Amino acid sequence: MERLLLTLLVFALFALGVYGMWRGWRRQARAQSVRIPPFPQRPADPGEPELEAAGLYAATTNAGHWQQRVVTRGAGLRGRATLRLYPGGVEVDRAGAPGFWIPRESITDVTTAKGMAGKVMGTASLLVFTWRVGDVELDTGFRGDDLGVYPQWINKVKGGAQV
Template sequence: MERLLLTLLFVALFALSLYGMWRGWRRQAREQSVRVPPLPAVPEGLGEPLLESSGLYVATTFAGRWQQRIVTRGAGLRGPAVFRLYRDGVEVDRAGAPGFWIPRESIVNVHTARGMAGKVMGTQSLLVFTWRLRNGDRDVELDTGFRGDDLAEYRSWSEQVEGGARA
């Protein structure tokens, strides 16, 4: 009987913890939906990509705050993705989640990082796009992280994105 009570207590505490995490995620999404406008949709008729890489979409965070994940509008869902560079911007094509567009004129910086929103590695294994998203009369600066299958492609991404931004 004592063992059954302890087991039920453990199950109840576990369920309460899950409920608390779910409520916190929903509260954070509600608060962020005011600060972060919808992510841009991918435009039609882009043509052939200049560069394409597959890997893992890690997260989108507020710029410079690598642990403050954006959870609103589906941006907090980590998963397989393909990043494609076009003349006008970067397509983030996520499997099982809505994709979005990073316009080239919005990109501030492309760099590598060791970690972002719960994904930390010992090396500079993440490709991070810092970009501005228009929110009414002010911009919100975001970091979008990607862990590519081939880390050697990161140099090409940096050169192509930053070279095209200056052109």
Template structure:
């Protein structure tokens, strides 16, 4: 009988912890919904793809410079399989089973390789991180591509020089 009560107590503590995490996640999402405007959607006619689609893993979006401050509002807090597509107008993040979003080219501040962002830490610089503006906030969006050899092309294509139209 003593063992059964101890097992039930541990199970109840586990369920209480799950409930508290879910409640905290939802409260954070509500708070961020009030602070951030809606994420841009892919235009109906985005134009031709400038680079081949980059398949991989959408990791997360965080507040720029704070790689642990995950943005969870509007479904962008969950990682999952995704495809990155580059158009002249910007970058589409097409997520499997979750709402995708679009990063307009004029909103992009910086593109770099990184070793970590909320939800994924790697020993090497195997993440591509796009720093961009959404309203008055700067965000970092992390993506881990299946083919790391294409990262230099992506970074070059989204470089500051090309964003301003000085070179194409």
């Protein structure tokens, strides 16, 4: 009987912890939805993609603060994605989550990084786009399956954006 009570207590503490994390995530999403405008949607006809890369969408964070994950509007969910560069911007097409569009004129920088929002690698294996939506500057990280295409992405994006 004593073991059963101890097991129930541990389970209750675990459930309370999960509930607290869920509440915190929702509270953060509500607060961010006021500060961060909705992400742009992909235009109906963006043209032909100049570059395409498959990989992992790591996160979107507040620019310069690699641990401050943006969780509003589904942006906090890490998962498989395809990145496409069009003449007008970059499409982040996420599997099982809402994708979004980064207009080329809103991109302020593109670089590589070692980590973002809990995803840390030993090398600079994240492609990071710094961009503006409204008055807010964000960093969006993507880890491509082929890291060798990063210089091509950086050159193409910086060549067409006001960086």
